[in-house]
Amino acid sequence: MADADSTAPARDFRDTVFLPDTPFPMRGGLPQKEPQILEAWGDLYAELRRRRQAEGAPLYVLHDGPPYANGDIHIGHALNKTLKDFVVRSRFLLGYDVDFVPGWDCHGLPIEWKIEEQFRAKGKRKDEVSKAAFRVACREYAAGWIDVQREQFKRLGVIGDWANRYATMDFATEAAIVREFHRFKASGQLYRGSKPVMWSPVERTALAEAEIEYHEHVSPTIWVKFPVTGATDDHPDDLLAFRHATPSVVIWTTTPWTIPANRAISYGPEIAYGLYEVQAMEQGLDFEPWAKPGDRLIVADKLAEEVFRAAKIATWTRVYDLNPSGLECAHPLAALHPGFGFAVPLLAGDHVTDDAGTGFVHTAPGHGADDYEVWKAHGHHEVPDTVDPDGAYYPHVPLFAGLKVLETEGKKTGKFADANPAVVQKLIEAGTLLARGRLEHSYPHSWRSKAPVIFRNTPQWFIRMDEPLNSRKLGFIRMDKPLGGDDGETLRELALKAIDETAFHPA
Template identity: 85%
Template sequence: MADAPNSAEDTPAGRDYRETVFLPETAFPMRGGLPQKEPVILEQWGDLYAALRKQRQAEGAPLYVLHDGPPYANGDIHIGHALNKTLKDFVVRSRFLLGHDVDYVPGWDCHGLPIEWKIEEQFRARGRRKDEVSKAEFRAACREYAAGWIDVQREQFKRLGIVGDFDNRYATMDFTTEAAIVAEFHKFKNSGQLYRGSKPVMWSPVERTALADAEIEYHDQVSPMVWVKFPVTGATDDHPDDLLAFRHANPSIVIWTTTPWTIPANRAISYGPEIAYGLYEVTAMEEGLEFEPWAKAGDRLIVADKLAEEVFKAAKIATWTRIDDLNPSGLECAHPLAPLSPGYGFSVPLLAGDHVTDDAGTGFVHTAPGHGADDFEVWKAHGHHEVPDTVDPDGAYYEHVPLFAGLKVIETEGKKDKIGKFGPANKVVTEKLIETGALLARGRLEHSYPHSWRSKAPVIFRNTPQWFIRMDQPLKDDETLREKALAAIDATAFHPAGGKNRIRSMVESRPDWLISRQRAWGTPLAMFVDKQTGQPLVDAEVDARILAAVSAGGADAWFETSDAEFLGQHDASRFEKIEDILDVWFDSGCTHAFTLEARDPAHGYTGDRPSHWPADLYLEGSDQHRGWFQSNLLEGSGTRGRAPYDAVLTHGFTQDEQGRKMSKSLGNTTDPATVIKESGADILRLWVALVDYAEDQRIGKQILQTTVEAYRKLRNTVRYLLGALADFDEAERLDRGEMPPLEQFILHRLWELDGQVRKAYAEYRFQDVVRPVLEFCSNDLSALYFDIRKDSLYCDRPDAIRRRAARTVMDEVFARLTAWLSPLTPFTMEEAWTTRFPEGGSNCARVIPHTPDSWRHDAEARRWAGVQSVLEVVNEALEAARRDKIIGGALDAWPVVTGPASAFAPLDGLDAAEVFRTSGVDLKTGGDAITVVVSPADHPKCARSWRRVPDVGSDPAYPDLSARDADAVRAWDALRG
């Protein structure tokens, strides 16, 4: 039956049978109205998470732990937050659905520069500079600011439908948390893994602090590039090449750099022992130039053979002669600025370095040990210990730097549009090189350059004393931190699997862990250092006093309490109090200790919120391989010998519909609050479920519209089930063996899907939950099952086996759909469940119903695959007949279907007309392919079901009904007396 009569004009003369037709009835509306309905459901849920944990613990459920990577508390949530927290909620809700007790405590990162800057701005707006504000007042303002945003973000996450222990959230700025972080820091201090070293680190002059690798991002930048001549002044006695000394006067080694400002810090030149070098003489310069080049005929230059032509082209050298091979070992040069100041009168040695290549430049590397990691290492490797300090924390040359004192490398003051830009240093140094005749050539290069991810300003390598955790020093068990971390990576499951190689390569090559910062808002490196030995004080009683003070008063206690109170019997004058703060990655790297381990019954916890250490899963964006995943890995491996997680799941980043990075300047951002306001949180959640989160995903109005259409399919499926199941009674239920083949096929599909859904949830493949379920709703249910069984549901008498079977199966479908989809679209499934079962408790508290293996029926699956092959051909013919106005609808048709016997075999035992939704059908065997001829059914039309069948009028009491419909109406009339 295509549809029921909907007006008196549609009904044949006589009785109006519409009241006897069992049309679907439900209070579940077609339109979701999610923006209005979801807040009501949230209110009804109350503290859903606490209720779910209590229920699962009462059931003795196994514990599953998802540890939350903390977002930063400094603004409204964005689409990346929504993606991340929704994926975590899928994990939490699906584990509850699979029968687990789930521990998930949302947390927040609170320390660090973004908040510190914001508070500086607030004080400046009130006419107060940072140095005019006490550290206590400044930190209190930071704490208040972060607390406000925690409250805002918490409500925004809840509106997304996120369930978790929000009432007991963690924050890195809580007093007890800061004490726990200090305790973890003390473990490194006391184990000997901590040291203070002076080496070049990434330094942000704008922020006046060192930065870790995870705080760096790379942007294209145009930099000046210069080729500089270093005059050779001599060689060691054992230099194997005496050509320079006896036959060739005044040669120069040529270096190339994109940081002219580092030339004043030069102390050496590095060369590659395996690179072929030559001594070249310039014989002629290019002619017709608009400027006079700095090279001239007769100059003798030393460069790598492979790069000679490229260097000479840059210098506008037309012709040259290669005089001889050259071995740089043992050579010494003069500094190119020596003619202008005796401060550069030192010798510049040639040092062998494995980092030197002949891929670009000149084959020589200008070496400033205070401004480059490779420079520092090669300088130290050759026995040099003094590293010059050239640039101060504000990005300017120190006063002791000859020629350039006070000159800015990076602008940190003045006009707002200039702050964070390169200052005049590059230009002035280049001019001085021209003045001494040392410049060979110059140009400009667009390349990738490191910037602070917070300020977006360029950073520099700068030599400065910092605190590090050793990666390669053997510990008590003779394993290094690097070795422990690599072993922990190998023991961790990664989703997707490629994440393992990514983080492994990072840990294999990473330098020692830089953990100190020179700022105010953070957890301090709360320790004392012996002024005589430079070593940290290791004293359990001192550590205990520090921890007690920080627990009671937060990090402020470290800065405000006198040294003597902490040091006790120690002479305070002998010790230096360290006032640097810990890198925020160290803070968040400790979250497992105070969030999980502190609530692990294995460590003595006896409360009602148990957790376990390590966590079952960490889930964050793929950038956290170098961030949170790695800081937790190193912290856990350094203090406990392993990672604090068993598995790591990563997701990509959200782009606009054209695949561009989202930015406010482009105006291509998608605000989750706007999506929720316009469409509802379930639409946003369904989008997350539909994308391949492991890759970068896209979002925008058109994509969200596609998501809305998918949502409508799910909603309409559930709505139809609710209508068809109105007043369903357990007495109607049939066993599988009593059911027609079609119902047995749908039960088989439920069995098949149930296994897929459970496995997909267990493996965090949410796309593999929703997409098969959507296909099931569209293909198996809507296009096949509902359409075939519509006539039976509407027109069979209530006790008919076929109708009872259909309602039984639909009840099983409803029970599973509302469970399977509950983690993904919890609001809609809650609404559907409570519409049918107002007193049935929350749908979220359910587990997936048991699906018996006896529902598996491979033979019926094969049968219905064959049936659908025939059905496709018949449907095409019926649609063509409708277009040609041969028939009005399928029930007007009586097609003749011809085909091979094998094609019709699946139809054995079935009512083919019922399958095709026609009033009748003639099947004829013959030919190699299925053909269909559609003719109008030549029988009266049943006034109730609209079928045109031969037995219309066969019952005298109901002359305008078919025999089936007459029987149904007679039963209906009898019930109403």
């Protein structure tokens, strides 16, 4: 057989394959195609609303919980907005006139922190910039990101009233907020108070729980004696008798810098406490312990051995059961300055346990949530201010004015400063330090600056939730009735009733 002619052209078999003929391109080309689709839609939202309004369709309002205007959108933004887009489109198809106005949150620390970084890059601290200039910079920053995010959301195909977006920094929005604030003021529901919050001295701002991350940290620990100065008749006659050493309630804390803010000691009503007398100290120590034979100490029975081991006490005697209720103590720094000459009461608190420490909780109402609550629960209204926004003691704090809890500048920014060692040294001078040590534990830090945070008393506005309302003064809760309830109803009761009347999806 003769060889095939190698010069003959190869056969094109494409003509022998029968496939549907479509206008679809071989490649999707989505980056180019999607903008064309969006352009073809035009203002789909406006057209849908026009048609539904012409039909007299019922109104359906979807409120947009606003994203934060400080960066490109991420997958969380995309999920949020596309889920809302499902709702908007499905409600249009079900015959509703859907009102969906996208918005932006423009206030708060993330934006301020970015502007601070910009000023720091120019060699300026926040305090060196006027408030007006700082706010203008924040507004410009937020406005820029609103424009960027709006185009990115549109690019996802999300429909809404983008032309009339809202922003918390719009002057009309701020005016509405101030107007409602003043209505609370006029009603008598508003009052000025203070409360301890998590505070970043480095950033000079309060932080929410969501802005906190926890890292391992080594803290100093101290056991401190609060000398008992008074007791009710329910206590044994010899508790304050001069033939014995004055007994002391012992507390344990990992924040020595809060001792100047101490105003009370909390105890657990269900915890068993005892009065103990020191018999002998451990021998062969490299230092002289602060306890001595004859000292009388009040601690929880369950924790007594642990406390005495920390204080290098070798032997002790339990004198008798002791109920802390009704006791009063002196502040452990009272011997050094009359500014600490106030009485320190013992207060019952459900937050006290005998799992660690001494069974007593040093209570500084300006530096802890539990401390604040137990202080208020026992009828105390004034919360002392001890530390300023920079984390330094105020000038009125005896012995420690100006000392900082944390370094806020330089290479040591975020490191603990002079306050802790200064307080420990003064306790030694006063003869009220029983023992000290160190503890590695999880400690809250700011997720932005990565610096430790503190609890600090800050002035705040509060709205009374549990006082009877006056419907003639509060005409802003509902539109159908001045208050939505009768006189005598509290704001909490009204809010709970409104929740019960509201359909939540999911339930």
